[in-house]
Amino acid sequence: xxxxxxxxxxxxxxxxxxxxxxxxxxxxxxxxxxxxxxxxxxxxxxxxxxxxxxxxxxxxxxxxxxxxxxxxxxxxxxxxxxxxxxxxxxxxxxxxxxxxxxxxxxxxxxxxxxxxxxxxxxxxxxxxxxxxxxxxxxxxxxxxxxxxxxxxxxxxxxxxxxxxxxxxxxxxxxxxxxxxxxxxxxxxxxxxxxxxxxxxxxxxxxxxxxxxxxxxxxxxxxxxxxxxxxxxxxxxxxxxxxxxxxxxxxxxxxxxxxxxxxxxxxxxxxxxxxxxxxxxxxxxxxxxxxxxxxxxxxxxxxxxxxxxxxxxxxxxxxxxxxxxxxxxxxxxxxxxxxxxxxxxxxxxxxxxxxxxxxxxxxxxxxxxxxxxxxxxxxxxxxxxxxxxxxxxxxxxxxxxxxxx
Numbered sequence: 001x002x003x004x005x006x007x008x009x010x011x012x013x014x015x016x017x018x019x020x021x022x023x024x025x026x027x028x029x030x031x032x033x034x035x036x037x038x039x040x041x042x043x044x045x046x047x048x049x050x051x052x053x054x055x056x057x058x059x060x061x062x063x064x065x066x067x068x069x070x071x072x073x074x075x076x077x078x079x080x081x082x083x084x085x086x087x088x089x090x091x092x093x094x095x096x097x098x099x100x101x102x103x104x105x106x107x108x109x110x111x112x113x114x115x116x117x118x119x120x121x122x123x124x125x126x127x128x129x130x131x132x133x134x135x136x137x138x139x140x141x142x143x144x145x146x147x148x149x150x151x152x153x154x155x156x157x158x159x160x161x162x163x164x165x166x167x168x169x170x171x172x173x174x175x176x177x178x179x180x181x182x183x184x185x186x187x188x189x190x191x192x193x194x195x196x197x198x199x200x201x202x203x204x205x206x207x208x209x210x211x212x213x214x215x216x217x218x219x220x221x222x223x224x225x226x227x228x229x230x231x232x233x234x235x236x237x238x239x240x241x242x243x244x245x246x247x248x249x250x251x252x253x254x255x256x257x258x259x260x261x262x263x264x265x266x267x268x269x270x271x272x273x274x275x276x277x278x279x280x281x282x283x284x285x286x287x288x289x290x291x292x293x294x295x296x297x298x299x300x301x302x303x304x305x306x307x308x309x310x311x312x313x314x315x316x317x318x319x320x321x322x323x324x325x326x327x328x329x330x331x332x333x334x335x336x337x338x339x340x341x342x343x344x345x346x347x348x349x350x351x352x353x354x355x356x357x358x359x360x361x362x363x364x365x366x367x368x369x370x371x372x373x374x375x376x377x378x379x380x381x382x383x384x385x386x387x388x389x390x391x392x393x394x395x396x397x398x399x400x401x402x403x404x
Contacts (some may be wrong), residue, residue: 007060010235015057017242021050024249037102038095042252045088048081049245055079056238078121082159083113086166089205093170093198097177098338113162116155120148153220160216164209171202176378197251204244211240289334295320296327296342306346309375313339344383347373351384351392356399365392
């Protein structure tokens, strides 16, 4: 009977985690609607974690010493790509809470720090190119290798900081969003299951960051690094990472199944009662949708419901006699915006109108915003800059002299 040693068991756990991560990341990435953007962001995140586990397995299992092509592959291919993980976490959560979320050029800038991960491999390519053209000598290889090893050690500091900061920023984003939804009571756009998954997701990464920090401190100190790696290698960080991959892969994939099966209750004018219809297949005739949209716009333009700070989907439903779920569905799928975005458009337009009126020059920008239906300064500033592209103060400075 063959007895598996401790290191062999750890290697098996890491290998299984990597393989599972690769398989499910592919399934998620190529999964069709709904949730295509969030699926691909989660798939990319899991893939990068699996790639890191694969790198350690190659090193610790003996493959690196046994096969020359594996040595070459590990030297020239960037297995450790960690800097994009923080932005992926942030944008994944945003895509879950905003059905209209899309990646754009500004958001892609968050991934520029990936150059920190690519530097070691770029140095290898530069050295190999220098060997070919005679600039460098093979005897210089160990010196380059020592520099790359040292760089890899200390580059873990910005990697840890990046993920930690993005997780904290994401939690702050959710806190602000929660406060905004409490003020508007617009809770229909997020199911309890999705909210629960979001919090579990963030807490899992926070727990992993704590484990990584405990490992990182002695790792970056020269006097303790040797003892740490000689006795435990990288297992204290990669075993939790493999477990995180198991959890993310299964829970994340099950969550996409849940999104696919979510239903919304729609009251059709000619139906005898509410109908449970899959959100992914529900649609309205264009004329019927236009009628609903017309009623919603009339409630804002003529009845000025947006001036009420506590306005929510139910209040608009009571005013227009359109079921709340119908309002959310119509706005999300025909106007391509959330309920809050729809209402805030009218509030922002009213703020812009009042800002240039001479009669209001004694009022502060915040005072005008509150009079126009915004319930907090932070919500107003965020909504205004998102819609207009500049802050309220910058917008005001660009306007001509106020009219009477």
